[in-house]
Amino acid sequence: MxxxxxxxxxxxxxxxxxxxxxxxxxxxxxxxxxxxxxxxxxxxxxxxxxxxxxxxxxxxxxxxLPRKNLLTRPPCANVDRFVLVLSAHLPKADLLLADKLLLQAALQKVEPMICLNKCDLASPDEIGALAKDFRALGAPVLALSAKTGQGMSELAGQLAGKISCFAGQSAVGKSSLLNALAPQLALETGGLSKKTARGRHTTRFSSLLPLCGGYAMDTPGFSLLDLAPMPPSELAQYYPEMAPYLGRCRFEDCLHDAEPDCAVKEAVRNGAFPAGRYERYKELLHELKDLYRRRFD
Ligand SMILES: Nc1nc2c(ncn2[C@@H]2O[C@H](COP(=O)(O)OP(=O)(O)O)[C@@H](O)[C@H]2O)c(=O)[nH]1
Ligand SMILES: [Mg+2]
Ligand SMILES: [Zn+2]
CATH class of the missing domain: 2.40.50.140 (Nucleic acid-binding proteins)
Incomplete structure (x- = not known):
């Protein structure tokens, strides 16, 4: 230099x-x-x-300089914590998108955290149902309201000194949460207008903002995420909650799909593994099989 x-x-x-x-x-x-x-x-x-x-x-x-990690959606580098924001009210949580985002974070070895925002508008049952799928992940699941301040000190504690990337659908309250933590940021927020419904985002560009002794990225919302092609047999290893069952199926190369005597399916049946996450795992598995088959086309 x-x-x-x-x-x-x-x-x-x-x-x-x-x-x-x-x-x-x-x-x-x-x-x-x-x-x-x-x-x-x-x-x-x-x-x-x-x-x-x-x-x-x-x-x-x-x-x-060499990157510690690299996320494509949203595009950013060197993230310590991936903050997946979901709305407990509207817009309705797109859980398949959520799982794709968690997969992307797992592939890049970025620690995830799940934020359920707008809890002021949802009943404890609704919040519990949404949280249930993510509890087994082993990542923090926070119930928040940018409006009432619920859970904000817990969120601040989780972000302290780290570089975090806030991601999720449009209008779930990413910018509002950042404003609630640091009002001086004065980020633009938007209602559930027709504009956002058509995919115009209030937050147009990602930016790195000083927050809680670290940095946070506010990113535009989006609704589509392509899977990176990888061998379908590798998918399970990016589900931390599947780890206790891997290697315990009848077939060594079990994809935990239609195979008999599958330890993962058994865990789903007895409630140890969240059924929603499992159903979406199968959806991603089929998508990957398709992608993988066509990878040299
Ligand atoms: N009732 C309620 N509304 C919220 C909350 N957080 C955000 N909003 C509203 O949801 C809309 C979208 O918020 P915004 O922060 O722009 O979402 P973003 O697109 O994810 O950045 C705005 O009208 C906010 O005022 C919350 O916790 N409770
Ligand atoms: Mg925003
Ligand atoms: Zn299996």
Missing amino acids: SNQELTGTVVRGVGGFYYVHARGQVYECRARGRFRLDEISPLVGDQVVIAPDEGKNTGFVTEI
Whole structure:
């Protein structure tokens, strides 16, 4: 690194500009052309080397340092904690999307956490039913309300000193939760308008925000997530709650689908393994089988 180069963190990327926090200020940078050739571009959360223009807060990103992990939806790097936000009320929780997001986090070895927001609008039974599927995961499941402040100190404790990525459908309250923790952020929030229903997001870009002695990424909501192709037989290992049963099925190569004497299915029958998570596991398994079969097409 030459004298004038600095190392910093990408806190935001918009229209070809990367905003890099370094030495107590933010530099507006462009990326060197060669990143495009390498088909890699800086992401929020990236540690980068920049060459600032002399005496200005502009410059170029010259190098992306090795990533600890990389999420594609939302696109970000070097995350300590994946915060999956679901609404206990509206919009209705898309649990298949939730499981795909948890799978993505597991693949990248990012610790997950589940936040059930809008608990002020749901009954304890509704909240319990939603939480049930995720209890066996071993990750924290928090019942929250950005509106009343329910659970906020617990959430703050979980985020302290970490880089967390808030993800989930539009309008579940990601920005509202961040505002409740740090009102000075003054993030834009939106109602369940026709606009959001059609997929226009209040939060257009991911950005890294200082929060609870760490950072949090507020990200746009989205409703689709493609699975990364992988051998279907590997799927089960990304379900932490399946670990106690693996290797205990009759067939060594059991996919826990239609096979007889399957320890996972037995656990589903006796209630030890949440039925909803299992049904969606099968859905993802079939999707993966299909993808895997067509991978060289
Ligand atoms: N009643 C209630 N409304 C909430 C809560 N959290 C968020 N909202 C509302 O839900 C809408 C979407 O919130 P927003 O933070 O923009 O969601 P995002 O798209 O996930 O960032 C807004 O109208 C918020 O005021 C909550 O805990 N309770
Ligand atoms: Mg938002
Ligand atoms: Zn099995």
